[in-house]
Amino acid sequence: MSDATQPDTAIAGPVLAADGTPLKRSLARSLRVQKMRAMALIAPLLIFVLVSFIIPIGSMLFRSVENGMVEQTLPLTVVELQNWDASTGDLPDEQLYAAFVADMVVAIDAKRHTRLGTRLNYEQTGMSSLFRKSGRKIKKLDPATDGPFKEQLIDIDKKWGEHETWAVIKTHSVAITNGYFLNAIDMQRTPDGAQAQPEDKRILITLFKRTLIMSMIITCSCIALAYPVAWLLANLPARSANMLMILVLLPFWTSLLVRTSAWKVMLQQQGVINDVLVWLGMVSDASRLVLINNQTGTIIAMTHILLPFMILPMYSVMRTIQPTYLRAAKSMGATNWTAFWRVYFPLSVPGIGAGSILVFILSIGYYITPEIVGGTKGVFISNRIAYHISSSLNWGLAAALGTILLAVVLILYWAYDKIVGIDNVKLG
Amino acid sequence: MKTKLTALAVTTALVAPAAMAQEMTIVSWGGAYSKSQLRAYHEPYTAKTGVSIINDDSSAEAVAKLRAMDEAGNVTWDVVDVVAADAIRLCDEGLAMEIDADTMLAAAPDGTSASEDFGDLLVSDCFIPQIVYSTTFGYRTDLVGDTAPTEICAVFDTDAYPGKRSLEKRPINNMEWALLCDGVAKSDVYDVLATPEGQDQALAKLDTIKDDVIWWSAGADTPQLLADGEVIMGSTYNGRLFSVIEEQKQPVAMLWDAQVFDLDGWIIPAGLSDERKAQALDYIMFATDTQRLADQAKYISYGPARKSSAPLVGKHADMGIDMAPHMPTDPENAKNTFLYNYEFWADYRDDIDAKFQAWLAK
């Protein structure tokens, strides 16, 4: 705008606004005011979300690399471990054992040694009980007078005389670790660098792939089911559309847990669908369909749960498409199909986009429904995250998995923005 | 001087109870189990002391929530009901307070010290056992054919007992049963399970029935599956099966063979204020005495953890059934049993769980 005033300025001096300031400055000021006003409107929410969500989540995700526990619990030992060369295959010397006992006595007093044992047990099975059991005996040692400790410790538990034990402690004594991320992609941090997990423990990559593929299938089936319904709602007279809208909204008012249980009642082998099919003679009693506790179950139940999230944005977009466009296309000789595909469909893409992104993101993060109806092959990565948060307490791994999941979603979001444009999204 | 002392004693006596918090939060599992605790412990305790008890049904998330509370420095729970394995984890993490059984718990009526009365069941320094429950199998009497299953390996015998079974979606218990039915002697089970070959062997055995298994994760699943006839047999907690059989009158019977005993009990979170700690200890002292533990068995079929409580177990409070024969610890039921190996699973849980989940997903 200010550029447009340039030629005038060149001819007749600065253009002045009503109050006598140069127009350029006045416009800049009004732009600034506008920006300030916009930011003032956004600020309360932005600060609220930043403080109460982004920062806490960020610090939660930071646990995926944070690994100060070994260093804090065994400070002297960690220093000594620097001098020990794990690759020679020799056991550490007496000095390290003495440092270890000194550290442990302090740690046992503060009851931190078992916590370290639990942490190291994620990496090496048996560490948990090693620390707990040895702790009871090390407690009685006096680091100043009872030395030398090497033999005594090996007497307490022969694992202290194993090279591997010390190698594991050394490997995980760094303050910032990539160990959790390696674990999250089925690898592990070893003294010899990152290595793949043994084959029978690889599960997380499979789950990531499955989560993505299943979420895509769910999104596609939601599109397929929502499109005709949204079209119908958008093209019916408002009266009937509103009545039908109640049917779309009703499932929303039924708790997710109840809906999932209801699907269980419907789909199981002694369930409603199988009973009806058997009663009608479509399926024999011996070969009832397996519809639940597998991927089919997850797809059916999740599609149902997320369908309203697809219908509503589609409907709001389709409502704005004038039916006259289609008639115009047809009057100009387009077949029904061409009129739909070349005229109507492109106009409805923003609705599909908004619905898809909503459904896809929501389905990636779900874990209660897959847990209940998914059986063994229908569970998602979120189920593992929940397991590590609430059962195994391996929050580092949970955070690493969560970070990866978040990164995947952000990449998809970015890709969507590039391809379709996030402004081109309508919901409700 | 004397009057002064008396006055002091009187004021202390008056002030001491008042100084205790008048409200405490006790965390438990909810459902019928919480109800049994309410009637056996909470109501008499409130009647006795006037302390009101808030019940929080968060035991399933207790480990994670206690850790978060501890890190945030704001522990809002006073007493928490957890299974023994979780208690050990909490104790290892320094999230639960250590309890000295002899000084902090009531002795048995005959004077036996608490540590002796609980015996081996004090599996962790922080844990006060409350009940012995078992994970065992129930089967549909009308769906298993003419010969009802009598031993655990029927679960793996799909020829004799065709149909689905439900097992818990975790390695614990399932691995032991699999090895037991694959010819491993009961005394060797954990030695075998500690080796990668042994783990493979157990998974290979489970593989033979993998297609016939419905995996459960909530204790209420198996009763529902049995009631639907969706499975012909399934593992769950014995109290749930009791309710299915006796309260709901479903055609289900118990298969006690190779039941795995486990413990459920109290912990007190670490880091409580002195006042709240005293209150929590007072409650624990009350709720885990011989009579109280025996009382709980009137409402739910789990065995009291004290030896001295066993003879006091009577009839069900509402149904009037004799409860003793329904206890997992009853000699008739406990002919062949396991005790959950806490030490082993504390070490191997993460490792074997990863393998188990990978096997499930295959």
Place this chain on the structure above:
Amino acid sequence: MASLTPISRKPLSFVLPTTAAFGALLGLFVGTANGSALLGVLIGAAIVAAMGAVFILVLKNEQMAKWISIVGVAALGFFFAGLPGAIIGALSGWFFYWITYWLYEGRYRAKLLPYLTGRQVLWHYTFRTICGAIFVFLITPILVVMPLSFNAEDFFTFTPEMLRFDPEGYSLKHYRDFFTNNEWQRSFKNSLIIAPIATVISVSLGTLAAIGLSQSHVPGRRAIMAILISPMIVPLIISATGMFFFYSDIGNWLEGTLGLPKTFVGYVKVVLAHAVLGIPFVIITVTATLVGFDHSLTRAAANMGANPVTTFFRVQMPLILPGVISGGLFAFITSFDEVVVVLFVGSASQKTLPWQMFTGLREQISPTILAVATILVGISILLLATVEILRRRSERLRGMSPT
């Protein structure tokens, strides 16, 4: 839309084969259940076609045909499958009568544009049938939940008594449990407190921010947008643990420094946590509505002397209201149906309905959950219907013709 198209009777050569096809379909089911599919198809087709012919050529009385058809097929159904069969029979009998006359009288064309070809008419009804099937899919769980909530047993199972329509199999005990059990009442009340307040917070803050975001010169718009919708993206279990830390600190501060009562602080924590979860929905819906908003309207209002607040409430708000309402609906449901975060952030006195249901499902399956769901569905049908009636009334009052 009254009759668009003049309708005329159709030839029997069109009506009878079509109705016979539906008869054959039912015959197929009955036939397979009784041994021979082929025989079932033939008999079914023959009966329905014959019925149609008799009605049209001999009886010529639509009302009588209706009752004959219903009673006749119901009797057949009763013969094959007892009471449930009779009910299905009665329904199909009504359907056969209806489809026969619908086709014969040409009623199916009455509401369609006159120039449609036969194939287009066929497609029109096929499409309606597909949509109908999808609607059935949508409400299936509710159809299952409603009868099961009257179950006399404590399981989610259709017992043989229920299938026989034996009154023994039904009971209201789960409803009684809901209304008499303190835990259920308290959690219901908590949900009714928490969800609306959380919704109001997310809607008011979210709408303001969305208006800010829709202005033309916002620095870092994309980043802000990403931040604001992030609560939707982060897996809930991670959000729950992360938020727990924040809200315990806040809780400590509110209780310790400001000395507020514990229960009140507990509600504040859950309400704020739920408000954050609802925000992305409000932001997305309201910004979408604002994309098409004509800003010259606000300028016009300002020009005529309205201050920004008046402009907002009198001009902008009514126009973006639909977006705000649907965003609010999403936000409300998010809070009303949320279980993971409240499990972490809340404590016993803030136990919400989903939490109570979650414990119910895990610890002891009880159809009380289904009774609650049924009550909620009932309430929401009433609410939605009331809104719809009010809307029609206001339309009528404003003299608008229903569109």
